[in-house]
Amino acid sequence: MEVRVSNVRKEFATFPALHDVSLDIKSGELIALLGPSGSGKTTLLRLIAGLEEPTRGQIYFGDQDASHRSIQERNVGFVFQHYALFRHMTVADNIGFGLKVRPGATRPSKADIRRRATELLNLVQLPGLENRYPAQLSGGQRQRVALARAMAIEPKVLLLDEPFGALDAQVRRELRRWLREIHEATGHTTVFVTHDQEEALELADRVVVMSQGRIEQVGTADDVYDHPTSPFVYGFIGDSSTLPVKVENGQVWVSDRPIGLPITSGEPDGPATLYFRPHEVDLLDDCGGCIAGTVVASRRVAGTRRVELEIGGGRERVEIELPIEHAATQKSRIAFRPRRWKVFPTA
Ligand SMILES: Nc1ncnc2c1ncn2[C@@H]1O[C@H](COP(=O)(O)OP(=O)(O)O)[C@@H](O)[C@H]1O
Ligand SMILES: [Mg+2]
Incomplete structure (x- = not known):
């Protein structure tokens, strides 16, 4: 699904968290929003998700203005840094949750939900863990399950907010490679937030560099590293x-x-x-x-x-x-x- 952010401004009370942000995300693209803390990455992601409404401007999903649609109507999947799994549910039930709560006619059968959970566990390279509880998983495994849960609803767009932020460097590097592989296998349109330039440059098709509620530069890893267009980007990357x-x-x-x-x-x-x-x-x-x-x-x-x-x-x-x-x-x-x-x- 193509996503177009068009002249979006977002104010909290009178504080402008985003000034005038425009961004075209291509279908199947993996985009990283990269910037220091407070630059507006999470705000932009929450606007795309439908967790916030823009003060001004529009967000299009394909040709449709989705600016005022709910998160369910937009059909997005998301994973946040501390978006914990349901502790009292098994891994399989966690993954199937989004399907189980669908209204009658659109809800798959129990057996189908179970099958889908198993498929997704294979995809995220955790086969056989259906009956574990979150407490019995490592941090990296939990975030893999969280991604499987986000993908279970067959989202139009996957939104990931520093999903590996709480993990140690070694595990982060492994998950980075793993996420890139999953992306290549599934082709989801994905927006990934990080303040870690190495993560952004290695993972993303295109990097969106943000500072103080503005987009400073959008480009491939090579573009932003070799041809920074502002002092901020020069200083921030590399x-x-x-x-x-x-x-x-x-x-x-x-x-x-x-x-x-x-x-x-x-x-x-x-x-x-x-x-x-x-x-x-x-x-x-x-x-x-x-x-x-x-x-x-x-x-x-x-x-x-x-x-x-x-x-x-x-x-x-x-x-x-x-x-x-x-x-x-x-x-x-x-x-x-x-x-x-x-x-x-x-x-
Ligand atoms: N709900 C909110 N109410 C007030 N200010 C907020 C809210 N959410 C974010 N902000 C402010 O907006 C700015 C951007 O925040 P955020 O999007 O979370 O940045 P990032 O994810 O890049 O760290 C920050 O100055 C933050 O304090
Ligand atoms: Mg953030």
Whole structure:
């Protein structure tokens, strides 16, 4: 099912939790809403679910305006971080619950519900656990059952709000891979909320980066990592280094010298900030036009060396990543140029 969020604003009392959010979700797509705490991810998910109504704007399911439809009418399945299973029900009864409470004519027979629960348990790779109680499952197993329960109603859209948030890192990584496999097998349109960039980049077809109630950027993992369109996205996704610069005569300047980065996308003249990834730099011997600095700190990070350089007489510092073989001796001079970079005008 295609879902279209169109110019949605959501206020709580007078506080705008979402400003003016538009998003097209394609049928069968796995979308991650990624952003820091308080950026509006859960609010957007609850609006899509029908747990909240927009203050302004519409939400379409296919061609139909679903903005004021109930969660049942929208037929969505959801899993929340702490959306606990029913403790007094077996795993099979938990999974079958959404089918069992359907009104007479649409309710499958007991045997069919049971069959469906078994099928779903196989799908989520927990065969044979029908008669267990939630207390007899690990955290990861419970969230798998919660997903099976959400899928039992054959939802048009699956909504997952930090479903692995309470689990430890190792289990999270396993479940991530597992969820991707399930998604490929079932093809549900899925919206997944997370504040964990690794989770979002690894899982999603497209990532929606959110900040302060706004969508900052929508794109594939490669798009948002390699071509961030705002300082926020640059800083939030992956490591970034920044340096105050100025833009003048079609060049980027540091301390009154052009550094060999020509402006090609029309950034305006004036003070700006240069952004680049610490590992996307070329070292240079001779620095006619590049960034040069003095090593003030160096530390080993896994297989590489992180080096802090003092630039322009000590006023600025910048971090770059070098091969582990590089000595990066204290006070030695290193010249480099970012391979991939962007400047944003200083606000
Ligand atoms: N029911 C509510 N009443 C008042 N404010 C809320 C409510 N729900 C969320 N907010 C506020 O809206 C903002 C976005 O919240 P939320 O969507 O939960 O963010 P996220 O899921 O990204 O952490 C936060 O500032 C939060 O305090
Ligand atoms: Mg949230």
